[in-house]
Amino acid sequence: MQTKPTTIKEIAQILGISVSTVSRALHDHPSIGLTTRAKVKKLAGELNYEPNQTAIFLQKGKTHTIGVILPELSEAFFSSAISAIEDTAYKKNYTVLLAQSHDDEQKEKQLVEKMKNHRVDGLLVSVGKSTSSYQHFENLKKYNIPVVYFDRIPSIPNIHYVACNMEIGTIEAVSYLLKKGHRAIGMINGPQTMVATGERKEGYIKAMTKNRLKYDPSLIVSCDLTEEGTKKALDELLASKRKPTAIVTFNDYVALFAIKHATKLNIRVNKDLEFVSYANLPLIHYMENIPAASVEQFPYLQGQKATDILMDLLHHQDTGSTEPSAFYKVIIESQLVENKK
Amino acid sequence: MQTKPTTIKEIAQILGISVSTVSRALHDHPSIGLTTRAKVKKLAGELNYEPNQTAIFLQKGKTHTIGVILPELSEAFFSSAISAIEDTAYKKNYTVLLAQSHDDEQKEKQLVEKMKNHRVDGLLVSVGKSTSSYQHFENLKKYNIPVVYFDRIPSIPNIHYVACNMEIGTIEAVSYLLKKGHRAIGMINGPQTMVATGERKEGYIKAMTKNRLKYDPSLIVSCDLTEEGTKKALDELLASKRKPTAIVTFNDYVALFAIKHATKLNIRVNKDLEFVSYANLPLIHYMENIPAASVEQFPYLQGQKATDILMDLLHHQDTGSTEPSAFYKVIIESQLVENKK
DNA sequence: AAAGACTACGCAAACGTTTGCAATACAGCC
DNA sequence: GGCTGTATTGCAAACGTTTGCGTAGTCTTT
Known part of the structure; x- marks a missing residue:
């Protein structure tokens, strides 16, 4: 009953062609003949082939995953924000790795390590109440992992953030x-x-x-x-x-x-x-x-904006420049709304 | 400024030994001499070595990640549950991949695919309001990905679940x-x-x-x-x-x-x-x-139990048996509480 | 008919790790 | 001195993909 997922290799073997051809065929590479392309796709469909993301992650060095660290998931404000983050990330085909710090600086540090080892492409953070040092976040710069802070932002220069004034x-x-x-x-x-x-x-x-x-x-x-x-x-x-x-x-x-x-x-x-x-x-x-x-205070909007910014940073980091010269500093003006009764 | 994370290879090269030795040394394999072991660990510490999880994922075929699919993150009930899930998973050194279906069956299906491709080790699910077919979840059995349902559970046999009666x-x-x-x-x-x-x-x-x-x-x-x-x-x-x-x-x-x-x-x-x-x-x-x-209805408890069960399934699936003969069916009795005013 | 230009594909390295199977060295033993 | 044993290390394959480069074969051109 237990099926191992189909691999590109198996497809190649069955068709008597090389793995590279299969890979390219599946990606519609122009250098692959129409007939082979069709054959490959047909078989892939039949065998229910789905690419192994972990292999792609390793190969590409990107995981298409963003980490989110916030103080408390069960708080209404943050659950709204995380909902926005997931929605926005999903649209851009990113996946969300989630963790909560419970406002504990030690745990926050560990979470950052974990996220780094999982090779998240970027990080969204709302810092803990008691967090006093931001070194653990700053370290990520060295590894080219952009961080966007939102709502509870650290008071240090040269960071990207979204917050509510x-x-x-x-x-x-x-x-x-x-x-x-x-x-x-x-x-x-x-x-x-x-x-x-x-x-x-x-x-x-x-x-x-x-x-x-x-x-x-x-x-x-x-x-x-x-x-x-x-x-x-x-x-x-x-x-x-x-x-x-x-x-x-x-x-x-x-x-x-x-x-x-x-x-x-x-x-x-x-x-x-x-x-x-x-x-x-x-x-x-x-x-x-x-x-x-x-x-x-627009939690959904804050989550959305923060995610958009992170996506933007991720797309522009390939194209050259190392350290960004400009930083996103988005202030959402809080707004008075009259409560209808 | 941009640092590539240290790899096991680099350590091996600097020390003039093979990668396998380094790997074993870091894992305290008994066949490695004490002196080399010490040397390796020292250098690893200095270079701030952290294993590349994506490589380990690929190699081991396990990601130490569990997927969570639920209808709506911003709902108080679910945000409590997800908080419990994260807490429990974290303790067992698992990471949480999160997604919401917005009660949309189509999206739910896509999410299952995504989770599968991300090679999550297991899945925690609260199904959408309108979900009528559970085939997309059942398919995971073939790939040996256990699923534990909670709260909103499908009415089909042979599943693991936690629910409130x-x-x-x-x-x-x-x-x-x-x-x-x-x-x-x-x-x-x-x-x-x-x-x-x-x-x-x-x-x-x-x-x-x-x-x-x-x-x-x-x-x-x-x-x-x-x-x-x-x-x-x-x-x-x-x-x-x-x-x-x-x-x-x-x-x-x-x-x-x-x-x-x-x-x-x-x-x-x-x-x-x-x-x-x-x-x-x-x-x-x-x-x-x-x-x-x-x-x-104990959302936190439900999330916790469901995660515990999943962890248990994950640990026991290595040890032999293919299809489980018994299924976890945990019913949490709902309880009346008087509201003090 | 030979040179050039495409077309379509394969080879092999690479990503970073783990691990079974040698291989080496040196000890002790008869 | 040959033999077995043990302690330590290296080789190489494997996980599943992507991709630069090389190379057949076919077609066009002069």
């Missing part, structure tokens, strides 16, 4: 609330260590000053993104002398925690207290009490 | 509602074409008869799982002569659609009308108005 989105979010008449706008921000936290704060301040309003530091509170932390943060905001009538939260999780807590405090959500958040939950549309608006 | 969970769900005093229990079920729809219905009926209650067919309505369809289904149920006081829904999406609609109809959720659903949204914990209980 939170500042603009934040400005839009705050402006949206200002336009609606709010003056005391609070912000439940993330931990100080994250880049995104800074971007949000900057955006907040810019929006205020742009509208000639003074910025009250007590209206921005940090939070560790847990439910407990969010509760505390909200309590803190509500206790401040200028009690906010609207709040911008770090992400949807935080928003929902806060909304839950607020409801318990008998605050009417989006009436007494309006919420705007950063979208990372596609499911927000299924709920009743949701933020009035969300800043969209 | 909905019947038990449904019995539990209905019993739960009965115990709470409900007598008119409705069900918004899925489309007739899905296996899971039948299982749910069976469970429903069994729970009723077990409790010596008559089964009223008008209390089970089908639905296409869209928001519109759910609304219609709920309206239909509410209009039936025995207006239900509780409803079991096909999944969380349906539950949320129904809850949303019910709220609009001024029905007090979980008071006038209680909901129980099948969990596929991890995020349900962030919301206020949620089903009172959910039937858990």
Whole structure:
């Protein structure tokens, strides 16, 4: 019952011709006669011949495979992104080798090694929360394996990346609330260590000053993104002398925690207290009490763009130049979308 | 700047010995002298030697890679499963080749071919909604590529699978509602074409008869799982002569659609009308108005078990036997969990 | 009729590894 | 000194493909 896959050799032997002829015939090489070409193709069809990719990989030194390393596969944001990556790669006939780092720098390093040994043609990376050194990625340059970072990008020069600029989105979010008449706008921000936290704060301040309003530091509170932390943060905001009538939260999780807590405090959500958040939950549309608006970060788009860039790099690396002089730096502007209820 | 990876040949040449000696030395083959072994390893370390996996793949005919084909990467259920698969495979030193079918049978077929050509050692599959023939998977048997199905499994004999039995969970769900005093229990079920729809219905009926209650067919309505369809289904149920006081829904999406609609109809959720659903949204914990209980389907566990089984098959296929006489058929009992609010 | 130009194909190396089978060297033994 | 034994290493084939180059045979041209 066990069949070994047909090889080019067997076809050659049966037809009494050489393997090179068979190979060329299958590739429609012009130097092969029409009759032989037809014979070969016919037999190949009958024997269900499929080229052994591993042999081709070895021969060509290319695997037509891209590696993807990201922190957490089960997170909605990343699963959207990986979906985009797979879709895009598939269209270009590339295959996806997948791995998750669980935000562990050690594992991330091992994964890079593994990907290298698998001879992936290129790598797509969203770096772990705690990753502090990027040497393991930089090493790949030596082996001519291009890396494109997305969403969580390292803060080093000379890299290709796709990321979402939170500042603009934040400005839009705050402006949206200002336009609606709010003056005391609070912000439940993330931990100080994250880049995104800074971007949000900057955006907040810019929006205020742009509208000639003074910025009250007590209206921005940090939070560790847990439910407990969010509760505390909200309590803190509500206790401040200028009690906010609207709040911008770090992400949807935080928003929902806060909304839950607020409801318990008998605050009417989006009436007494309006919420705007950063979208990372596609499911927000299924709920009743949701933020009035969300800043969209386009995970699918980010994955798609990153893959496109990688494909581009892969196609252009054959043609000559060693070290690229220019780097792709794609910024996707985050965008405020009003949530219809 | 561009470095070609070091090969075993280069090491051999520098040391003036043969490649076979180098290969054996690196593998601690006993027939290699201690001094040469040490020399080889030292140089290999210095030159940063890493074996070229593609060459090993070709040579060994094994890739240490498993393919995963599932319908939709961005679905919470599957992203949980894939996370489990990656984790489990990684521990056993396997790599994951990922692809999504988008529930398209044609694409599914192509993906199987692709996986085969990539010479994956085994395959993990959750079949598409509309897949009607399983020949493309069955063909793999001939090539000695084991397939393990999970969650959405084909209804054919002689396959390995891991799945969740909905019947038990449904019995539990209905019993739960009965115990709470409900007598008119409705069900918004899925489309007739899905296996899971039948299982749910069976469970429903069994729970009723077990409790010596008559089964009223008008209390089970089908639905296409869209928001519109759910609304219609709920309206239909509410209009039936025995207006239900509780409803079991096909999944969380349906539950949320129904809850949303019910709220609009001024029905007090979980008071006038209680909901129980099948969990596929991890995020349900962030919301206020949620089903009172959910039937858990354990995506992570399913992915883990399926991978374990595949690993087991891969290790035992070397040792002799051709066609397995026994098949893994793992049923994970779905379980009712009460949702704390 | 001979030189040139095509046409159609085969040879063999190469990609980097593993591994069965020699082959070499040197020891100890009778 | 020949013999067996053991420890160490090399040769070469194999995995399945691609591809540069060489070479028959056929056709055109003058």
